[in-house]
Amino acid sequence: MAEPTLRDVALLAGVSPRTVSNVVNGYAQVSPQTRAKVEKALEQLDYRPNVLARNLANGRSGQVAVVVPYLDTPYFAELLQAIIPRVRARGFNVLVDQTDGDRAHEAELIRRKARGFLYDGMILSPLGLSQADLAGRDPDLPLVILGERSSDGAFDHVGIDDVAASCEAVTHLLSLGRRRIAAVGDQPYATGEAAQRRTAGYRLAHERAGLPVDESLIVQTPRFNRVDGATAMARLLDRPDPPDAVFGYSDLVALGAIRVLLERGLRVPEDVAVVGYDDIEDGRYSTPSVSTISPDKSTIAEAAVDRLLRRIESRGPVTGEEFVVPWTLVARESTVGRGAP
């Protein structure tokens, strides 16, 4: 059966195709009688309006792209779960993609020719993207950047103050009397601004406490995954002077580190205290539960969607906006033991 067209509906209803189009698009200038006739014909032929074609005629796709580095990383999965229903509630469909944190892929996504009218705007959580890449983006693409960087007002950005949050996490470990705190998750400058901001917070906490940083305790890892935390922890424990605490750059890193500590017969937090970052659900149910920095994910989602849709709907130029979201330190068993709330 061929798909019925507007013309088929018009023929059956005995009206012009333009009248059918007016009914389908909800325009007012149709008499109730004509409307009823057309609606009956639409029903009878099981006509489906071509939403995309209609949007495109208005210069829109009605679609928003949401792009994260990895869909199966719990933090990003939780973020998507918070973002997608909010975009859908605003009447847009959601295209999803993942970049593997690849800088070239991220940069390509925000270049002018990439989008080909597929989406009206994009929420992007980049890992590798540089400020230079961002400067070269399509100026006509409504874009909201999530995550660890500062925008200086050059683009729309939603995130928490990672340096302050990391400083607080490490200060928490220092306040428990720990003095050999490993920082697990650092990355070379070219790779990750996220990592460097956490390392900056680690340094700041030591500086504020008037304590020196042992550079050998700052450990680089390829990513922020469980396997990265486990591998780094194993190496740290093989040293003659192992750490008495770990600041993991994500909860996954912390969970990987905890797995290795327990395997080696060490107690968490008595022998080694561990704090993570992200407040994913895993860390709330693991034993020990994981102390962490908890960004306010629903506020991040709300702010990002709001900002993007305001930009899509505005016609003129809009200045970039920096939206800083609150966070809290949640102290659980992995730092304060069973007495934890």
Added chain:
Amino acid sequence: MAEPTLRDVALLAGVSPRTVSNVVNGYAQVSPQTRAKVEKALEQLDYRPNVLARNLANGRSGQVAVVVPYLDTPYFAELLQAIIPRVRARGFNVLVDQTDGDRAHEAELIRRKARGFLYDGMILSPLGLSQADLAGRDPDLPLVILGERSSDGAFDHVGIDDVAASCEAVTHLLSLGRRRIAAVGDQPYATGEAAQRRTAGYRLAHERAGLPVDESLIVQTPRFNRVDGATAMARLLDRPDPPDAVFGYSDLVALGAIRVLLERGLRVPEDVAVVGYDDIEDGRYSTPSVSTISPDKSTIAEAAVDRLLRRIESRGPVTGEEFVVPWTLVARESTVGRGAP
């Protein structure tokens, strides 16, 4: 700046709009000299082809919808991570949605009028959808169903044999000498075929071993989440005759149960052995690591994408196909203790 059109490019290149269209669409009948002129004009004007409009002219959107109950459930997040790059590699963009496992929402998605040409096909992992809902689906919608149900050849379905897998998980617990095995995650008939197939496997294992089923050990939970496992476990431990093993209907249920067991000072597996389902990464790094049924997720993704694209590309009617994917039982610390591989 207004978006340049094909006509602008044609004017600048001194050719007809049809010639520009031939170049943009890669058709052969253009001389190298003309092609070069057009390409220069395209570059100069920074022309972007309207991919969607082009697809729509061919009766396609070039988009595929992938719909799961919850984006932030690790099993579905891992499945998406496996599916999306495979769909993208086949040249389609991916629309993602989540249904909260709501039957009405799932049924609406596969009805004729719902899609309005937004996508050329759908991969759907339903929770509540009934066989009757499936029978009433849009017959023209290329659709692949994932998860726990049988298709009887009426539609395309990719999944593992959940009854057999559940039976094996429970047989594993029986083989370790456990005789009071709780089944955590059952659901009333109307809600979840997934749950019922696991309960059927639980019963089958007892039957094969010639052992009676204690009906009071089959516990219903609202969903398959950590909180469900934790709540159910707490109630089971408050009984005068607590279980000596737990079959959790997901790894999340198992992880929630383990959290409560350890909190109460019980040893896993010595006092209570626990097996889960799904083989998500969490269970590999938790302490104890979680024994589980491991479905072959890349084969599921591969089969689903392959089947969907074959159906999109075929013109005539195609018979429904049942694709049964392999699984394995992975015995880890939560059942066999530290000696586990």
